[in-house]
Amino acid sequence: MINQHYKDMCATPSVIRSLAVYATERGKEIGYENVFDYSLGNPSVPVPDAFNEAIVRLLKTRTSSQAHGYSPNPGNPEVRRIVADSLKRRFGIDYKTEHIFMTSAAASAIAHALRCVTQPGDEVLTFAPFFPEYNPYINQTGAVLKVVPADTTSFQINFAAFEEMLNPKVQAVLINTPNNPSGIAYSSATLTKLAQILKAKQEEYGHEIFLISDEPYREIVFAGADAPFVSKFYDNTICCYSWSKSLSIPGERIGYVAVNPKAKDAEMIVPMCVQISRGTGHNCPSSLIQQAVAECIDMTSDLSVYETNMNLLYNELTDLGFTVVKPGGTFYIFPKALEEDANVFCEKAKKYDLILVPSDSFGVKGYFRMAYCIDTGKVERSLAALREFVNKEYR
């Protein structure tokens, strides 16, 4: 019989998706180049040539079964070793093959990590503003997502609210730094304090609290930002990575879980992910794509355009009087709207063909997100529209 719960879920449209559809439709009327579409976080820079070259080379030099055959459930062992070595080299943590589990990007990494360290009924805390997909990601495991209100002055962590919400039912904390939607990276000071609190609470409650660190934007960090590697601060950390943004390959669905070697039961978490994958129907990302990312392990797309775009927008927004915290990374910026209801604000912006995402679904009211993973030329042309919008509607 049809499962009513999932059927009902279909009725709730995604705000971001609806705006993207609107932008596409509007593009058909006035030309998409004239729609200042800041809705979707879809990388705009191309994949590095080296990635495509690696695929072609693999197809030529590997046997059919090496290229396309089953990889063991945790992933191709050679690929896992290359990932572990890279993380060790870059961040000085002693990762080994057995700590790496290859996943279908960050979504799958989080799906596995959550199931490893929670049971149905447990609480998972995250910090506003947060990626709205965390709701289904967490609630479909049977655990319960609770959102810590934002510190809107800095978009670092609101520790007072966090400490109030901690209780023995909290088994995991999910963070995302650099952050979608704020663009802010958690500083060394923030992560140090977070780790201190978690360590104290683990002691007090007599059980581990795992930190699940969602890191798809780890490689998109801007000049001067303090954006340290999360797992260095807290032993019970599970890093969830994706190459979607760093190599501009979101459709290839490739990432990993990296278990801190000092975590509780560190050597068991990857075998547990294997068991979990039998139920989720995961069973590994593409064998060919696994091997191709391993060939490009310390490489990224040319990500500099995102910083260029950020500076253009940040300068214009501050000029126009917006309250906005300067992003330390990602391709998002998260200014305060010029009226209380961000939905009304973003609706008005459409008149100027500015597609802005209201902040409500990110767990904060009164802000909006701009995803500036678009051509710099379009960003430049959008500045006049932004100015016109503000002047006509709010002056």
Added chain:
Amino acid sequence: MINQHYKDMCATPSVIRSLAVYATERGKEIGYENVFDYSLGNPSVPVPDAFNEAIVRLLKTRTSSQAHGYSPNPGNPEVRRIVADSLKRRFGIDYKTEHIFMTSAAASAIAHALRCVTQPGDEVLTFAPFFPEYNPYINQTGAVLKVVPADTTSFQINFAAFEEMLNPKVQAVLINTPNNPSGIAYSSATLTKLAQILKAKQEEYGHEIFLISDEPYREIVFAGADAPFVSKFYDNTICCYSWSKSLSIPGERIGYVAVNPKAKDAEMIVPMCVQISRGTGHNCPSSLIQQAVAECIDMTSDLSVYETNMNLLYNELTDLGFTVVKPGGTFYIFPKALEEDANVFCEKAKKYDLILVPSDSFGVKGYFRMAYCIDTGKVERSLAALREFVNKEYR
């Protein structure tokens, strides 16, 4: 806190996997070419050149974002249309794009289909002998797998046992034809009778009973076999396909759900799969691989070697006096062991470097599986070992 349930699962080793490890170890001693390793169902024939050529062509002719960008959650719409058109052309059912959901092979297809049509606590029936992974696939959804005993005379369906086990809690029936491990395809007569019973029970219980049809071996069918397309017999059928075996690309993790257009809520099932995928962390197979299979939509590897191997083994086994039903497809054969305990039988076979899988984990006692997706030369050489084994141990 570490989830004890998944941790405990890690302690149960897979019989098949353990035998494959033994075969590899033994190969280090005597040369793997001398180990008659019938343990794993891993395709032995290469991918068609056209598949690799399609990948290279796609990388040359598509933009970075066409090749590697996000595809919508149900899959690339053009790929879904090509799949629907091919199914319609081949099987005369009016599939459209909206009935196709792209998955990470059959495991993921089943994971989604099950969640669409069951709730925790519901019963799902399958028929012995069955693929042992159905246990975690089903039980991790919260539904309960019940196994209908085998009809060992034909390895078609034991309808008497089936009708006894049907009850209002049964919301889905999961079948696999051609079957792993028996190699048998369900005949038109079997599927007609199955459909009749299900239709009557739907009426009686006042709710749908979905038929989930696991079809990774659909394209490996031998001369003379009656192996019809399941969805033609029963409207409430969800077909779960994988290209793993037909194109020899099991590591690429690519397949689909095809919802019978006449199924209850047919137009809702793909959107429901999208919702389910948010919780499982699935979010589509590789974009590049999706497009590559679409370019090879009606193509297979050269699968003829499996029939050659089957005939060699079937003839030898019957010569040696084994009770064995001739396979209609797949690359498995499932003879009766020559003593009651198939585990003892298979253990003795190891002395002759014959790696056979005892049937217990497939839900039948006293049989064994041979996966003959290996070189024909090795199959030929194994016949003498098989004869020696039987003569020395059982004559």
